[in-house]
Amino acid sequence: MTKTKSQKVYDYIEGLVISGEKKPGERLPSEAKLGEILNVSRVSVRAGIEKLSAIGLVTKRKGGGTYVNQPKNENYLSVFTPTLLHNTDYLELMEVRRALDALSVQLCAQHVIAGEKKRLGRIITRMEELEEEDDFFELDKKFHLLVSKYSRNRFLHNVHIIIWDVLQKTLRPKYAIVTKDSLAENIAHHKRIYDAIIHRDVDLARIYTVHHLEKVIDNFKCVYNEAYRAEKDKAQKKGT
Amino acid sequence: MTKTKSQKVYDYIEGLVISGEKKPGERLPSEAKLGEILNVSRVSVRAGIEKLSAIGLVTKRKGGGTYVNQPKNENYLSVFTPTLLHNTDYLELMEVRRALDALSVQLCAQHVIAGEKKRLGRIITRMEELEEEDDFFELDKKFHLLVSKYSRNRFLHNVHIIIWDVLQKTLRPKYAIVTKDSLAENIAHHKRIYDAIIHRDVDLARIYTVHHLEKVIDNFKCVYNEAYRAEKDKAQKKGT
DNA sequence: AAGGAACAATCTATAATACAACTTTTCGCA
DNA sequence: TGCGAAAAGTTGTATTATAGATTGTTCCTT
Incomplete structure (x- = not known):
């Protein structure tokens, strides 16, 4: 298996956004549900989402869910170190x-x-x-x-x-x-x-x-x- | 606590790189050790490292460890995609x-x-x-x-x-x-x-x-x- | 002594489970 | 109808266990 499971999750969610199925501001399925959908554990789901969060595509709210970010430049310029x-x-x-x-x-x-x-x-x-x-x-x-x-x-x-x-x-x-x-x-x-x-x-x-x-x-x-x-x-x- | 533990890990490792304590190409402590150092679980360590990996500051090698990346453009420009x-x-x-x-x-x-x-x-x-x-x-x-x-x-x-x-x-x-x-x-x-x-x-x-x-x-x-x-x-x- | 093959140690990847902390929704009560 | 508390849902963290990959070492062969 060349693709890690977390990458599978990453690609899946990225795909949702690209295809327009999930638009900025909308909430993603919960980690548990994503795990069921993609048949991976919650650990892998979290790893994938963590990455997407790091690059500013999504935002996580503890207890609230994970949301697709508004496409603002500020969101991604911050990653410049x-x-x-x-x-x-x-x-x-x-x-x-x-x-x-x-x-x-x-x-x-x-x-x-x-x-x-x-x-x-x-x-x-x-x-x-x-x-x-x-x-x-x-x-x-x-x-x-x-x-x-x-x-x-x-x-x-x-x-x-x-x-x-x-x-x-x-x-x-x-x-x-x-x-x-x-x-x-x-x-x-x-x-x-x-x-x-x-x-x-x-x-x-x-x-x-x-x-x-x-x-x-x-x-x-x-x-x-x-x-x-x-x-x-x-x-x-x-x-x- | 306003800062999550994974963020604590993130900041710690970023600090190591910025301060020059860990230079490009060098290997970071293992996830288990980082957990001990910062007194958090391995899950939190992984979450933090996952983010750093997403923005291209470090690279993970399964079985090999985690390494500080060479500072190259292609490592971070992909973040914008x-x-x-x-x-x-x-x-x-x-x-x-x-x-x-x-x-x-x-x-x-x-x-x-x-x-x-x-x-x-x-x-x-x-x-x-x-x-x-x-x-x-x-x-x-x-x-x-x-x-x-x-x-x-x-x-x-x-x-x-x-x-x-x-x-x-x-x-x-x-x-x-x-x-x-x-x-x-x-x-x-x-x-x-x-x-x-x-x-x-x-x-x-x-x-x-x-x-x-x-x-x-x-x-x-x-x-x-x-x-x-x-x-x-x-x-x-x-x-x- | 040099080279290589097998083995052991180390480390990340993934999984399952449990609980804590927080948010949203629902529902009962006034 | 309006409000507040309980309930349900969701992310954050911890623990334990196993699989898979890499690295390092030892020991055997030549």
Whole structure:
């Protein structure tokens, strides 16, 4: 038997959710009943449910039952522990970002409505009136996540949330250094991306975004050149 | 007591890893010993470890013990799959795929080496000699995941793994219907993408890939047109 | 002495049972 | 009808037992 019984339980419940048979907020059968259904002991049922609970698909209430979770990002972002983020390569991440931001800004420019334009505008204003170390990272993050949200593509937005979460936990300490000399230029980039979105100029928005990210990547390469090479060599050697 | 015993176990082990007391690759104390240390039963120990295993911090080996995982992306990114399952629309997913496959095929064409070309070639051959329902989905998946792997961008590859996991779990049953009439064309697409990769023609590989995915999307829209519209309307209304 | 095969110890996987703690439902009483 | 207490249902934990897998050791063969 290649599949453990707890995995059988895991797959079964996951299947219930995927198929829509059990929707967010609904209660699952009790552990005893699941055991009968799948012909396994309660121990195995609990093991499977424990996993699903760990990744945030279900919530257990002592004495109350087990419920399918609402699909909220907070539910699963919590599983990120700092220890798990060592191995992420910044340049690989940014390469993916370049592709995905290009897409999201296009979709955003197509679908954005008046209220959303305003909200983006407020962020740009705050960027331009930035005081001292007024947490440019937060504004940067907020701007790009809003753009991806306004793309109306939920999957795209979720991936962006993951990316920024990883960025926040890996890059944050170094962020000030990376953006130090190019902050003004960086803000100007956001400004013209914003303008292109406002005017629904899809192509221009994409071009400016790709250019923006390439500048950020270049800048990072300059600052972290030696450190990066050393890291990359090590990873390369390890991978073979 | 607000904290369950299994949570106590969870926190204890997480603490061991974060503090560096237990490093990646090392074995944890056995379940029985952990029970003694924390003064809880083995059931509670197992529940806690089960969770840690679900989020990819540790790996259990039956008969062998429990080990701290290497901190790799693929270990924890899979956590997102269930959540992405919830509110993911096929067309949204494919929109993202179009962007990411374009990137991965470019990188693949740049970096691919002889042995990898061969492996891709074997898949193409199997596609062309396809017998009956010889699981085209598996070949399709394998081809694209290899391309993303050969892109040498681990993060990109990980996101692709998630995407295909979601596709497998949501689209698989309908896959035969979607590809029925266009199977030959679909295979031809893969063939010419493969040829472009072989000749390291980065631009052509990208163009063919984007074209391929747009065809797939179009085809899906035709087949599932009515069903899709209904779903979309419902989601729209729900979202407001 | 080196290599390998059998054996013992260790450990996780699963099961069955029991009880505690908590929640939800039901039902009787005012 | 409304309220509260009992009852039923459900998860959390503990105990005990067995099966199955891995690891480590011993001892035999060459």
